[in-house]
Amino acid sequence: MVRIENLTFGYTSGGFRLRVPEFSLDDRERVAVVGPSGSGKTTLLNLIAGILTPETGRIDVAGAHVSGLSDAERRKFRASQIGFVFQDFALLDYLSARQNIFYPYRITPALTLDAAVRARAETLASACGIGDKLDRHPSALSQGEQQRVAICRALITQPKLILSDEATGNLDPDSKARILDLLFEQASEAGAAVLAVTHDHELLPRFQRVLDFAQFRQQGAP
């Protein structure tokens, strides 16, 4: 699903540099990325998603050479192949839960919001336990419910890869495990791989593989 070779990246402001000699993620695999703050975990997700472009090296995702695509192509690829789940949910306050789930279709002309998508949204929402709350705005939902909406939004386009950046970071301990299980369950049904950044070591046993980013970075460092 994801293959990285000889990746280097640095911000123009200098200081931080990321080096990844090699990394791969198989189809349907669930991998956790852990490491101290500022070690480059989120940067790695952004590079895989094509939001950032590497200085050197190669990134392939779902058969596409992401680092070789133009900006417009990377955006199109991201919209169709990658689902994002953020720590702060990133829901739009002015849209209902239903419309937040449809949001990728509102901002991507290549995606068509048809009856099948609407039905899929209903199914996803019901599976996530928010089927009866789709007409509510985020402010009327609990944090756990908001993250469930965000998971539905990430999965609605049937992506091949889910990138989760501290998706459970804002949730209470009980909700964390439930939300993560839900994410895995839905990703598994959709046939998607999950690469999740987390600081929560109690959740690590739920992943198939754990990537300690600090070690990983050390290994990659000169």
Next chain:
Amino acid sequence: MNALFLAFSYLRFHWARSLVLVLVAALIMFVPVATQTLLSTSERALVARGEATPLLLGSRGSQLDLTMAALYFSQERPEPVAMREVEAIWDSALGIPIPLHTAFSSGGFRIVGTTLDYFDFRDLALASGRGLSVLGDAVIGSEVAAILGRGVGDTLVSAPENLFDLDGVYPLEMPIVGVLAPTNTPDDQAIFVDIKTAWVIQGIGHGHEDVVTAADVAAGTAALANAAVVQYQRITQSNIDSFHFHGNQDDFPASAVIVVPNDTRSSTILKGRYLDGESPTQLLEPGSVIQGLVDRIFRIKSLLDVVTAIIAIAAVCALGLAVFLSYRLRAREISTAVKLGAQKRIVLRLLAAETVTLLLVSGCIAGAGAAIVSRNADTWVGWLLSLGA
């Protein structure tokens, strides 16, 4: 379509903020257009009334006061001219004089004493009732009828000049015999009576009980008139014969006299006759006086235009800042959209849709407002002009 849907959802959710932005933008668009429309209509109405009145005769003094009193029935009360000036115009056979007596009012509207020639001259048509025929009759303008809620068969009472002057002018109750069709001119806001009725209001003419009865004559009793003699406050069929005027009618007053010359030559001759600076009367062309007033107003208007432009620029800047801040508030949404794969043009479209929707709604409101102003400009200008009267 999706961008519009999102923009509309955003604006609807943040309705208070959107409403303020829409109203501010609508005002920025509406105010200059409405002002320009009203000013243009005012200029047209003022000049048209002035140009439709060829010559105006009155006492020497402020030409503007005389013109405003005679054409717009304003509160200015120019020194009256004697009716002998009217006779002099008739005798010259150079034009038709139409005297106007505008000293009194009723219910906040000016009572205009004149002759039947005025109705022909202004081409005034009756919407109901009949014209003036008997001393004491009143024909009212359409707005007088609408605002006072009166019509044919009702009565009006002239306002006393001074409530505390018991020796002053007595109020006269006048039956309304006709209501004029609307003209969007000051005539809509006037109460027309025969000039003799105006003189009765002024106290120059009056009617009262017989001081000497047939029995007194037969008995040879000396007649004595005193305050006990009842003065009539309304002219009726039974008492109209008792009304009479004291003094020489040539000395009776008129506020001004509209003069309609027979032709250009007559006009020139008439103007020449009143060129003497020592003469107590003056003959002027109201069109020129009004044009002078309009020129002055529009000189001030050009200054106001500059002020308005500066205010508009400041308002547009403030609106721009508000829109920019709105964009800043949506920065997180834009970041999310980019991460989810939105193309640059889509992001721009999302932001533009909000602004365009705001401007469209504002434009519609401003356009509707401008259309209402445009449709009612004549009426409102007439009303505005009457406010200064």
